Amino acid sequence: MKYRVTLIEGDGIGPEVTGATCRILHAAGAPIEWEQAPGGAAAVAQYGVPMPDDTMASVKRNRLGLKGPLETPKGKGFRSANVTLRQELELYVGYRPVRSLPGIHTPYKDVDLLVLRENTEDLYAGIEHELKPGMVMSLKVSTRQAGERISRWAFEHMRNHGHRKIHCCHKASVVPMADGAFLDAFHAIGAEYPFIEKDDLPVDNLAFALAQDPGPFDVLLLQNLYGDILSDLAAGLVGGLGVAPGANIGDRIAVFEAVHGTAPDIAGQDKANPLSVLLSALLMLEYVGEVKLVERIERAVFDVLEEGRHVTGDLGGSASCSRFTDAIIDKL
Ligand code: NAI
Numbered sequence: 001m002k003y004r005v006t007l008i009e010g011d012g013i014g015p016e017v018t019g020a021t022c023r024i025l026h027a028a029g030a031p032i033e034w035e036q037a038p039g040g041a042a043a044v045a046q047y048g049v050p051m052p053d054d055t056m057a058s059v060k061r062n063r064l065g066l067k068g069p070l071e072t073p074k075g076k077g078f079r080s081a082n083v084t085l086r087q088e089l090e091l092y093v094g095y096r097p098v099r100s101l102p103g104i105h106t107p108y109k110d111v112d113l114l115v116l117r118e119n120t121e122d123l124y125a126g127i128e129h130e131l132k133p134g135m136v137m138s139l140k141v142s143t144r145q146a147g148e149r150i151s152r153w154a155f156e157h158m159r160n161h162g163h164r165k166i167h168c169c170h171k172a173s174v175v176p177m178a179d180g181a182f183l184d185a186f187h188a189i190g191a192e193y194p195f196i197e198k199d200d201l202p203v204d205n206l207a208f209a210l211a212q213d214p215g216p217f218d219v220l221l222l223q224n225l226y227g228d229i230l231s232d233l234a235a236g237l238v239g240g241l242g243v244a245p246g247a248n249i250g251d252r253i254a255v256f257e258a259v260h261g262t263a264p265d266i267a268g269q270d271k272a273n274p275l276s277v278l279l280s281a282l283l284m285l286e287y288v289g290e291v292k293l294v295e296r297i298e299r300a301v302f303d304v305l306e307e308g309r310h311v312t313g314d315l316g317g318s319a320s321c322s323r324f325t326d327a328i329i330d331k332l
Helices: 014-027 041-047 053-062 081-088 144-161 178-190 203-212 224-237 275-287 291-307 321-331
Strands: 003-008 032-036 064-067 093-099 112-118 128-132 135-138 165-170 197-202 219-222 245-249 254-258
Touching (some): 064 275, 093 224, 165 178, 197 203, 275 291
Antiparallel strands (some): 245 254
């Protein structure tokens, strides 16, 4: 049996890093059949929109997707393709594990965090208007239902995966209604999980505490904008955007994606680090239960990282994306 997966290559370095990932999965014998679908700037050129209906239909049909980074043309009236995907498919969990990797030297050892981001509301609701010339208003949306939905997902996931402690991070002192509602939902659902340690703290305190020592944290739950920012900060603790995987998960559909952007400065030069997409693909295999296969590919990746001879520039090496990919395939 093969998993049919929608593949959105993406823009900029997208085709390079998704191509590398597909080669590695193929070499490992992953039971995947790809269904290519357009998205981002490439889709705008061909279909006039960054997220064509056929692409959405493909993801809905397969219920699994792997996505490279997408460029949203700025100031041209297009809604971000990423936001469209998350909102329309109700992929309400932004899932970002942040782990130290062998051979990547950072100020902190043994970082092991899970950042969970509410993916559908907040300022990303896209409700903005001009009150009068020179004055605009952007609305932060926060519903009890969305707060409870992601809180329940977080606690269920923790129960099933051995996580012990969760912090809900907010700015309720400044945005008491929107952030207060999220916090209330978190504590209400949390009361049903007495065996999980829970706390809350202001998001600015979290930023400070993470920069000082990420050690005491396990799972972090944040609204959309705070989660966007803090998950990138957390990626910086373990070696940067090139090595941090991510996923957008709903009740029926999950789309796995690189957390970095299209990296226009290095696009088309065979310099990109493919690990963010590759590790996202491993999250996908883990999601469907292919744990042994994940362990085997991870071992090959870790060996190449530990040896350090064939890693890309962002990791201090000088290997091309293709050479890095070949080295992982050789290990497999
Ligand atoms: P970026 O993540 O593309 O680049 C930031 C820096 O990190 C650059 O120096 C880049 O070379 C480097 N970098 C990123 N990924 C790398 C990789 N895999 N290997 C080695 N180096 C890597 O962020 P930026 O420049 O802010 O955004 C560029 C475009 O990407 C924009 O159009 C933005 O909208 C889009 N974007 C898309 C995202 C998505 O589809 N999920 C997420 C973030 C940005």
